[in-house]
Amino acid sequence: MATLxxxxxxxxxxxxxxxxxxxxxxxxCLSDFDTKExxxxxxxxxxxxxxxxxxxxxxxxxxxxxxxAVIYTCPTCGAExxxxxTTAATHCxxxxxxxxxxxxxxxxxTPDKVLPFVLTKEKAIGKFLEMCxxxxxxxxxxxxKERFEKFSGVYFPYWYVDQQKEAxxxxxxxxxxxxRSGNTEYTETSIYSVGRRGSLxxxxxxxxxxxxDNDNMMKxxxxxHMDVKDIKTQADKAKFDALKKQQTKQLNEMLSGVHPxxxxxxxxxxxxxxxxxxxxxxxxTKEDVRPAIDSRMHDxxxxxxxxxxxxxxxxxxxxxxxxxxxxxxxxxxxxVWVTTYKFKDEIMPFxxxxxxxxxxxRLPLNPAKLAVFSMIVAAxxxxxxxxxxxxLL
Amino acid sequence: MMRKNISRxxxxxxxxxxxxxxxxxxxxxxEVTPQYAIVDDANLFSEQDVATLKAxxxxxxxxxxxxxxxxxxxxxxxxxxxxxxxxxKNFYKTGNFEEDAAVLVFNxxxxxxxxxxxxxxxxxxxxxxxxxxxxxxRSALDSKTYLDGACRFADKMVEFHDQGSPELEKKNNKLGYxxxxxxxxxxxxxxxxxAATYGITAGKxxxxxxxxxxxxxxxxxxxxxxxxxxxxxxxxSTRTIQTSSGSSSSGGSSSGGGSRGADF
Numbered sequence: 001m002a003t004l005x006x007x008x009x010x011x012x013x014x015x016x017x018x019x020x021x022x023x024x025x026x027x028x029c030l031s032d033f034d035t036k037e038x039x040x041x042x043x044x045x046x047x048x049x050x051x052x053x054x055x056x057x058x059x060x061x062x063x064x065x066x067x068x069a070v071i072y073t074c075p076t077c078g079a080e081x082x083x084x085x086t087t088a089a090t091h092c093x094x095x096x097x098x099x100x101x102x103x104x105x106x107x108x109x110t111p112d113k114v115l116p117f118v119l120t121k122e123k124a125i126g127k128f129l130e131m132c133x134x135x136x137x138x139x140x141x142x143x144x145k146e147r148f149e150k151f152s153g154v155y156f157p158y159w160y161v162d163q164q165k166e167a168x169x170x171x172x173x174x175x176x177x178x179x180r181s182g183n184t185e186y187t188e189t190s191i192y193s194v195g196r197r198g199s200l201x202x203x204x205x206x207x208x209x210x211x212x213d214n215d216n217m218m219k220x221x222x223x224x225h226m227d228v229k230d231i232k233t234q235a236d237k238a239k240f241d242a243l244k245k246q247q248t249k250q251l252n253e254m255l256s257g258v259h260p261x262x263x264x265x266x267x268x269x270x271x272x273x274x275x276x277x278x279x280x281x282x283x284x285t286k287e288d289v290r291p292a293i294d295s296r297m298h299d300x301x302x303x304x305x306x307x308x309x310x311x312x313x314x315x316x317x318x319x320x321x322x323x324x325x326x327x328x329x330x331x332x333x334x335x336v337w338v339t340t341y342k343f344k345d346e347i348m349p350f351x352x353x354x355x356x357x358x359x360x361x362r363l364p365l366n367p368a369k370l371a372v373f374s375m376i377v378a379a380x381x382x383x384x385x386x387x388x389x390x391x392l393l
Numbered sequence: 394m395m396r397k398n399i400s401r402x403x404x405x406x407x408x409x410x411x412x413x414x415x416x417x418x419x420x421x422x423x424e425v426t427p428q429y430a431i432v433d434d435a436n437l438f439s440e441q442d443v444a445t446l447k448a449x450x451x452x453x454x455x456x457x458x459x460x461x462x463x464x465x466x467x468x469x470x471x472x473x474x475x476x477x478x479x480x481x482k483n484f485y486k487t488g489n490f491e492e493d494a495a496v497l498v499f500n501x502x503x504x505x506x507x508x509x510x511x512x513x514x515x516x517x518x519x520x521x522x523x524x525x526x527x528x529x530x531r532s533a534l535d536s537k538t539y540l541d542g543a544c545r546f547a548d549k550m551v552e553f554h555d556q557g558s559p560e561l562e563k564k565n566n567k568l569g570y571x572x573x574x575x576x577x578x579x580x581x582x583x584x585x586x587x588a589a590t591y592g593i594t595a596g597k598x599x600x601x602x603x604x605x606x607x608x609x610x611x612x613x614x615x616x617x618x619x620x621x622x623x624x625x626x627x628x629x630s631t632r633t634i635q636t637s638s639g640s641s642s643s644g645g646s647s648s649g650g651g652s653r654g655a656d657f
Contacts (some may be wrong), residue, residue, distance in 0.1 A: 186630075
């Protein structure tokens with residue numbers, strides 16, 4: 001496996017992308033380098049490694065299938081380290097130096113764009129603890145910095161789609177006018193046939209490009225529950241499949257839950273941005289995510305035309321036609337701080353948008369605390385309604 | 394001689410008339426105590442009747458705490474409207490009576506009467522109770538059994554008192570009344586509020602950050618190339634509104650002059 005290290009040009013120590021400075025920093029000599037500087041310096045090396053990866057894959061009669069573990073050699077310490085087939089950047093488990101598996105993001109897997117991390121790990125944990133402060137019913141001791149030290153920065157792959165459409169809608173709209181005369185209330189309902197035709201541009205509709213259970217979060221989660229080698233019977237397999245399905249669902253929810261990102265800040269992809277973080281390559285093609293994208297585009301287009309029908313009390317769509325004139329797909333890596341935590345035998349994923357700090361993930365609940373609070377609210381509601389009742393008597 | 398005899402007879406007749414008149418006047422009775430009042434202006438009760446009545450009225454007062462007032466009136470008055478209001482204003486309010494009182498008036502001259510309560514006692518009179526009391530009093534007036542009528546009035550006051558007055562209870566103890574009669578409404582509101590708090594909060598924890606992930610407005614642009622809004626038809630539907638004016642209460646229970654009761 002072709003690997004790539006970004007070493008400090010000054011001292012040779014490992015370089016990591018620093019989200020705070022938006023520069024590459026060396027932890028040893030404390031030097032900072034502009035992204036352009038590093039990209040220029042390592043451009044030739046990246047190309048060479050990409051070619052090595054392609055040659056390596058061609059030479060292998062049976063290349064690693066996605067989903068299986070792959071062994072690579074750490075360029076710093078020489079240790080053999082296993083990683084999942086979709087991991088494109090990681091840390092050496094022995095020397096903890098950042099390693100970019102250049103070949104994973106080469107050729108057709110090369111992302112078009114990357115949104116660099118803006119939040120450092122400390123800031124991400126800070127955002128998480130800030131959110132926890134507003135949640136008063138967490139179990140005691142849950143919101144501790146130590147618990148979430150294992151947050152890891154992951155670049156997740158997404159498909160981004162822009163479309164330009166011609167769309168036409170025919171709808172029935174109603175206006176109601178109500179007035180009274182004596183003891184009679186009159187309701188006049190006017191019915192209109194409404195038509196709208198127009199050109200629509202819908203941008204930045206995204207879908208996760210990671211579809212299976214081969215990301216870091218899933219691996220972590222599976223370790224806690226069940227591993228492939230535990231499968232011995234049909235029942236074990238069924239249990240494993242159900243677990244995989246549930247985890248895939250959790251992952252997809254998490255990857256959509258951390259949105260929105262400010263995509264205007266995206267940069268053309270450069271391998272060096274991945275240094276110091278974990279990265280996943282996509283394993284879903286355009287065709288895999290097209291049904292989901294098309295369905296959302298259809299709903300959005302219909303909503304946009306419907307929003308132009310104003311001044312009515314109700315609108316019901318009779319017919320809607322659309323034709324996509326232009327379409328643009330881009331494959332982007334987006335920054336997410338992610339972790340899993342175990343609470344009462346349940347593995348819970350938690351993610352923080354690496355750009356905005358938006359938190360996503362199911363939080364554990366202390367039912368006793370909430371029950372007491374709910375009872376206080378109920379008692380207050382009883383008291384207030386009693387007071388209201390007494391005033392009405 | 395004849396003329397003398399006529400003069401003597403006339404003088405005797407006048408004397409007899411005066412004696413008779415003075416005898417009648419001496420039967421008219423009036424006694425006002427904090428427990429009861431008997432004002433027998435129409436001379437309907439004998440001394441024995443009065444003694445019986447006093448005892449019954451005192452008993453009724455002991456049970457109810459109200460001053461029980463029995464008034465007989467022989468005045469030939471033309472009352473336009475409610476006799477209750479007339480006697481409240483011209484008899485009860487002009488006399489030295491207690492604030493909480495139950496009053497019965499018989500007036501055989503106009504063949505009518507009235508009963509009413511004042512102060513707290515008025516809250517024990519309502520349509521249903523008045524309707525039961527009216528025929529009893531009417532019957533006593535018609536059969537001229539005034540003592541029996543007055544005694545039954547006293548008994549009825551004890552009965553009214555024992556039955557209680559939700560309205561007075563509401564007036565004096567709103568908290569107790571609200572709790573006693575509407576506890577289930579407040580409990581229901583409390584359960585809904587508590588359950589909603591639990592459910593909404595638990596949902597916030599479970600679905601933390603799951604919503605509003607795509608902003609369509611800021612990521613889209615619409616250029617209309619054609620639009621029309623064609624009127625097709627219209628129709629009008631009507632609905633009759635029920636007003637509360639049709640459910641006004643009957644005259645028997647309407648308040649007036651600080652008393653409640655009914656005429657008979």
